[in-house]
Amino acid sequence: EVYTKSNTIPHYKTIEPQVNFSNKFSSKNVNKESIISRLRLGNTYLNKYLQKIGKHSNGNCDHCLNKKETISHFLTKCPYYNITKNITNPTLQSILTDQIQIELIYQEIIKLNKHL
Numbered sequence: 001e002v003y004t005k006s007n008t009i010p011h012y013k014t015i016e017p018q019v020n021f022s023n024k025f026s027s028k029n030v031n032k033e034s035i036i037s038r039l040r041l042g043n044t045y046l047n048k049y050l051q052k053i054g055k056h057s058n059g060n061c062d063h064c065l066n067k068k069e070t071i072s073h074f075l076t077k078c079p080y081y082n083i084t085k086n087i088t089n090p091t092l093q094s095i096l097t098d099q100i101q102i103e104l105i106y107q108e109i110i111k112l113n114k115h116l
Helices: 010-015 030-041 047-052 071-077 099-112
Strands: none
Touching: 030 099
C-alpha cells in the first residue's frame, strides 16, 4: 500500500504498477544493465532529466519541435531515434519488462551511440 500511495517514483510506477519482488532484469553486460536500469528508474541523460537537474535549458528533444525528451518520447515516439521500429504496439511497460523487447531496444540504443 505504501508503494501505491507514494509519489516519489512516478516513472517507475508506469512500468511496475504493483510491488513485485522478482528479479526484473540482470545482465552480465554491465553497460546493458546500466542503460536498462536507468531507463526503468527514469534517471537518464535525456534532456528532460537534464533539465530537472539544471543541465538543460528546456528539456526538449533536439530533433522534435517543442516535444519534451522524456523516456517515453525517446523510446516510443521520436521519429529521429525510432528505437521501437521492430516492436508492435510498444509501451514503456512492455519494452522495459519483456526480455526480448529489452534486447531489441538495447541493440537500437547501441547503434545510436547515445549516452544514457
